[in-house]
Amino acid sequence: MQIHGTVIGRKMRKVPGTKVIADFRFNHFPLNETCWTPQPQLVHKRKENMRLDHSSLVFVRPAHARAVASSAHEQTWSQAPFCQLPKYLVQMALVLLVVAAGTVGMVGCGRGQAAIRLPDTQVLVAPPVQQDVPVHSEWVATLDGYVNAEIRPQVSGYIISQNYKEGSVVRKGQVLFEIDPRPFQAALDRAKGELAQAEAQLSKSTIDVERDTPLVAQKAVPREKLDNEIQARRAAEAAVESGKAAVERADLDLGWTKVTSLVDGVAGICEVQMGNLVGPNSHLTSVSQVDPIKVYFPVSEQEYLRAKHLSSGTPIELFDSSPELILADGTVYPHRGKVLLTDRQVDSSTGTIRLIAAFPNPGNILRPGQYGRVRIQTSFKKSALLVPQSAVKELQGGYEVALVGKDSKAIIRPVKAGEKVGTMWVIDEGLKPGDQVVVEGVGKVKDGTPVVPKTAQPQAEAH
Secondary structure (H helix, E strand, O other): OOOOOOOOOOEEEOOOOOOOEEEOOOOOOOOOOOOOOOOOOEEEEOOEEEEEEOOEEEEEOHHHHHHHHHHOOEOOHHHOHHHOOOHHHHHHHHHHHHHHHHHHHHHHHHOOOOOOOOOOEEEEEEOOEEEEEEEEEEEEEEEEEEEEEEEOOOOOEEEEEEOOOOOOEEOOOOEEEEEOOHHHHHHHHHHHHHHHHHHHHHHHHHHHHHHHHHHHHOOOOOHHHHHHHHHHHHHHHHHHHHHHHHHHHHHHHHHOOEEEOOOOEEEOOOOOOOOOEEOOOOOOEEEEEEEEEEEEEEEEHHHHHHHOOOOOOOOOOOOOOOOEEEEOOOOEOOOOOEEEEEEEEEEOOOOEEEEEEEEOOHHHOOOOOOEEEEEEEEEEEEEEEEEEHHHOEEEOOEEEEEEEOOOOEEEEEEEEEEEEEOOEEEEEEOOOOOOOEEEEOHHHOOOOOEEEEEEOOOOOOOO
16 A cells, blocks of 8 residues: 655655655654544544644554544544643744734735835946047058068989978078089089180290281281281180180179178068978078068059048048057057158059158067058047046947936937047047036936936046
8 A cells, every 4th residue: 555645754654555664752842743623533634634643743644544533543633732831842932923923914915115216327427528639540450571582592403411400580692502513613613614725826826927917017927827827826815715705604603602691670481491402493582671561552543632632521631740650569669750752653453552661670579471550640620529438448349338317317428439539539420518527427327227426527638
């Protein structure tokens, strides 16, 4: 027979004909139990039967109540002592009941009343700062060497040594690579030998002409012989000149086995290995002159015309200004540059024209291939409105500020932000002088939030 119920107690014992019942021994009924209504033998609660034994308390289904009752020693309800409570426990229970009833009453009454008002948010406010500020424009820039020299050999041969450290500074004429010179030394020696032969032949022809010239005048030798000797001397002279050129060329080839740097600059990574066969088409490395370094940046055709004062728009100063260089990490390069020249044509695919500036580069910090931004002060903006950067919130590509109205409630207003000037931000549209802008605590307010404004004094940026 299956017994269903809750065990109350700790010790378990078996009742014949059932599975498990709870052994519940007590002297007084615990406060957290139910004081059941007396009924003969069995007590019913929630369609369950409770049977009292002299030492047991168990819940069973009604269908099995008779079997359980017949399986144990029954005891009358008057013999069960668990409803006999001490007087002090009854008094304590009454006190707890009164307190609980009062609490429920207060909660019920509170639902019908207005919610407790929270204190207003305190914020710092200040009007926009109105002053003249410089207007800057920025363009994406690419850095390149002032001179970029590709190092290629003039002769073909095998690389036998590399005489520089990759990435180091090299000087003009410094030997970077050496090619096996032995074939070229042999060619030089052969050219010198051929030159010596030509010079010897010239000497003999000269002697023949000098000997036979007076004899022809005396008609001692035929004129034809003298003419042949003169022709032979001229041929010998030509052979000597050719021999000298061959010697010079062989000497150049021998010198070209030592591959040198063409400029002062930083040498790149070697692109060949020892023992490689190289020739005039082989690229060994590159040397770039990086002090000063060139900076290329494209400007639009409209900006170019405004800089040349040919456009009806506001003219800008572009060519006479000292540009600043902003590096990839946002750092402003400490040295200012100078605009050198303008490209010869406008790029038809982008509608821009390329300008070239030069920046000093002590220590070779800047390297070709880096990216940055060129910033040039193009004009001044009169009576611009500035607010602290902490007062401007960027949201989904737009900008907004929080204002405090006359009713001391926050007003969220979208604005058009301009450039940053120090710790301030130029607001082009959306503000007017005298507006009370929240400069501290803007993240705590929403549109319509009651606030307690306190005046702050942001400092104007020097320029």
